[in-house]
Amino acid sequence: MGDSSDPSIFYELFKKVRPDEILEDLKQFGVDVNPEAFTNPKSKESLGLYSLAIQVVFGKTSHDIRPEEIYRQLIHPPNELLGVDFSSENVDFFKNGIGNLRLWRYCQKLHSILGLKQIQRYELFNPTPKSFYDLISSFVVYLRFREAIYSLYEVSVSNLDFLAEKELRLSEDIMNLIKENQKFKGVMADTSAEHQLLLNNKRDLEGKLLSANEEFTRFKNRKKELDLEMSKIKNLLNDTMLSKSKARYTFDDLSEHVTTNIETASKLYTELKAEDANQRQRLDSLSSKAEELRAKYSKLLEASSVFDRLKVNLSDHYKDVVVPHVESLEFLKKASVQISKLNDRIAELTRKRDSLLSDLERHKKVHEEKLKKLGDESQTRIDQAKKFASESKSGNEVVLRKITDVKLMIEHVNDKISETRANSFDLFSKIDERLESLKESAYLYNEKIQLLNKRLTEA
Template structure:
């Protein structure tokens, strides 16, 4: 049978005990056992408490055992409380000593062990303390890695709790900011819808203006065709006049027919000139309309620029909202994951001796999941960058289209102004030709009448318009032969 112990630990011989105490850092001399006082026992217990229980001396407060405290602390005590400083310190110290003796395996600790210590009791106490340190060292060597892992896990738990606290604070701030911006976001959405509706209306007006521009272009082409026809008819009239010059009128009847034909031709030319003038006025009105359209397009351009700016601001607000929602979702996920991680870590701490390997795999999987989430967030960030670049390119394309449209409108306006100026010059030229041929015809008719020796017996008026737009009263007449008054039945003619 093995040796029987009075306590739960074996007693050591004196040399072995002294060696172990020296290894633990206790300065115990050869005369230590001869005279053990209460002060020596108190110092010994304090050193053992700081080593075994890992208690800081500031928590034990040994100065209170003698009734002394710091001046900064004693000022807050009442006069009656100052008398109990030593007793309170002794009570605290006795409680710590009781805990230490129970840990060693000695459950019969009394106040005599502190105030009237004996060598035997101190010897038993030190044997138990040395065995406790041996046991702790053995356990430490066995579970050293696990203890380090537990410390690391606890550090992670503390950091996770700090992150959770910070995330909750950030989440509260984000929610507050989101609530503050919710009204503005709603108003910006409504304003964005209104701006989109205005853009659709402006686009419709722009299409109508394009149709009107096409119609005016076609009208300009028709006018040019009409001018070509007038030039052809003028050429034909010149040829007819040349033919008339070559003809010799032998009879009044032939003269009458010729004059009637000339009157009809002149009347037709007059109507054609009136139509040309009317067409000129219409083109002038169209030019005014184009100028108004140009002004409206300028306003539309500036308004579209404002719309683009508003859309850009709305997109920024949407992006901010998405970022806030993303942060809120991410923070919620982080809080949930952190809470779950904390629960798993606590379970791991409780069952560290049996499940340390599984927990290690679990943390590795958590790290892999975190890395996966980080990669996903980076991909989302790259996608957002690509989307922003695409929107910037679209905005640049729209600006280029607007500039091209402005150049086209400017070119069309310049072409129309040139066309109208050309028509005005051609109209003036036709009027001058008309009056030139009219005067020449009147002169030739007068010469013809003088040549035939006719006399004017009746006059009438024919109204024409001169170059300045005033009425010309042209004297028309019926002519008879002065030598034969009976020839009153001869043909009558009107000319202008």
């Protein structure tokens, strides 16, 4: 059947399969085929083999192909049909007939995939040794070919899974950074409005404090002047009281002496009376000034209480406004540090993206080399298959169909690889755009924070 010394995979797959190899390969599905079936197959063995092949190739079980027989009822049965009797006996016949028809259609599809000629309905229940051997050998060759294809592209599939996982992680990191950026933007807007309000309140209170300090200084100086004037008035009042006491003592002393000079006494009395009137007038003037000084002193006490309340209010303002303002400045400094960390994180993600792009480029080159090598090997195998087909006396049509199927599967795999590569490039371009947008947002946020810090420092 060909050069047995050639170790090519193509020849190993499509050479004539021996019955012992068939029995060994089918054991992995838990199927034990009677060796006598190769010479005298029965309908039960043939139907079992068809059911196994349909389940492996199409993923359809007997529940999908023969639900009428399993569930003992017709699926959506018609109520009436002209010329058809739906009695209990005929219903059982229709159950089996519908399942057999569906099984025959799946068997036709299976023959087309395995490269066998079309099967007739009666051949399902009347297998021949040749048809049974062709079916079981083609099925084993299909299993071997599928396993070879899986092993050939196992590395590519694992690499694609790895890239997909990387894509998912990068998407999660980008979404977390976007959410954190939005959160910082909201905090920045709230903090900016609050700080502007605090700055306005601070300016108003500082103006009021300066005015209050000036007024307090003016009243303090005025109080000192009034204290000096009051001290002078007290001294004058003491001098007046002393003079009055001296005059009274003098009058008493004079009253004790008897004088014969009435005119002198009258004159002296008149002078003393005038001096007493002057002293009384001066005393009244000093009393009125003392009342005025008392009124001014009470006003000074009221002003002092106002200043005490202002001092308490300023202390409360320092605790409730100035201290939180300083804490807000500290928060802005921490926000600036977090922004720098975000920039470092963006730079790290950019480096990872560049690394992934380089890995993707390297995988692309490796895939291109593998595809080129696979194309050369496929051409070699096709040439060997043609040589094998020319040497073979039978089965030429089957081999040609299998060669065509192999080429179609290789083209399909190449299309899948091209599509995956295009999707990967599209993905990384989108990641690049998101990173650039995030970097720009972080840069603008950093500029706004620096401008706000500058304004607060100047204020």
